[in-house]
Amino acid sequence: AQKVTQAQTEISVVEKEDVTLDCVYETRDTTYYLFWYKQPPSGELVFLIRRNSFDEQNEISGRYSWNFQKSTSSFNFTITASQVVDSAVYFCALGLYNTDKLIFGTGTRLQVFP
Amino acid sequence: DAGVIQSPRHEVTEMGQEVTLRCKPISGHNSLFWYRQTMMRGLELLIYFNNNVPIDDSGMPEDRFSAKMPNASFSTLKIQPSEPRDSAVYFCASSSTGQAINIQYFGAGTRLSVL
Numbered sequence: 001a002q003k004v005t006q007a008q009t010e011i012s013v014v015e016k017e018d019v020t021l022d023c024v025y026e027t028r029d030t031t032y033y034l035f036w037y038k039q040p041p042s043g044e045l046v047f048l049i050r051r052n053s054f055d056e057q058n059e060i061s062g063r064y065s066w067n068f069q070k071s072t073s074s075f076n077f078t079i080t081a082s083q084v085v086d087s088a089v090y091f092c093a094l095g096l097y098n099t100d101k102l103i104f105g106t107g108t109r110l111q112v113f114p
Numbered sequence: 115d116a117g118v119i120q121s122p123r124h125e126v127t128e129m130g131q132e133v134t135l136r137c138k139p140i141s142g143h144n145s146l147f148w149y150r151q152t153m154m155r156g157l158e159l160l161i162y163f164n165n166n167v168p169i170d171d172s173g174m175p176e177d178r179f180s181a182k183m184p185n186a187s188f189s190t191l192k193i194q195p196s197e198p199r200d201s202a203v204y205f206c207a208s209s210s211t212g213q214a215i216n217i218q219y220f221g222a223g224t225r226l227s228v229l
Binding site for chain 1: 145147156157159162164169170203205207209211215216217218219220221222223225
């Protein structure tokens with residue numbers, strides 16, 4: 001069965017702290033994709049990143065970085081020097097090669113306080 | 115380029131009424147997805163289309179829900195009759211699928227309240 005688990009329901013940090021959002025996935029497929037989306041208080045879902053299962057290189061984009069480890073089936077997301085604007089719900093999702101569907105986790109609500 | 119456009123943004127209706135939600139995907143995208151988001155159930159895929167054809171409607175809750183995609187630039191999700199438990203945010207997303215799973219781009223959503 002395919003599944004995405006985001007065990008952290010809610011995280012609160014103070015501005016400038018680093019924070020890591022965990023994502024663990026389950027699939028027996030060898031080809032798959034992993035995604036992160038951000039849902040700010042305004043409500044829309046915003047795409048952040050897509051990785052395929054053959055590329056385990058970590059990725060950095062400004063204050064955002066992603067750590068993909070197939071050995072632990074994890075795709076964690078770190079925000080460095082968090083800012084109030086980072087406050088949102090973050091969703092991790094799994095996409096399988098033979099279908100267009102995404103399997104979403106339940107999301108992690110991040111609150112960054114000034 | 116315009117993103118996915120959903121209308122209306124907010125809909126308040128009374129139980130038993132018909133509700134129609136609309137979506138215009140990104141031009142050139144050939145897959146369209148309807149999701150429902152609630153606190154209790156999170157983000158659920160209701161149905162998705164590829165090249166205007168429904169591919170998977172296993173997430174549609176019951177016969178009261180129906181979705182159509184008459185052409186590549188328009189889709190509707192209809193609830194008839196509506197019930198209070200249908201209150202949720204409904205999202206439409208589109209993607210351009212090919213050999214790989216492509217990124218789904220979401221609309222701003224329609225917040226539905228059924229009284």
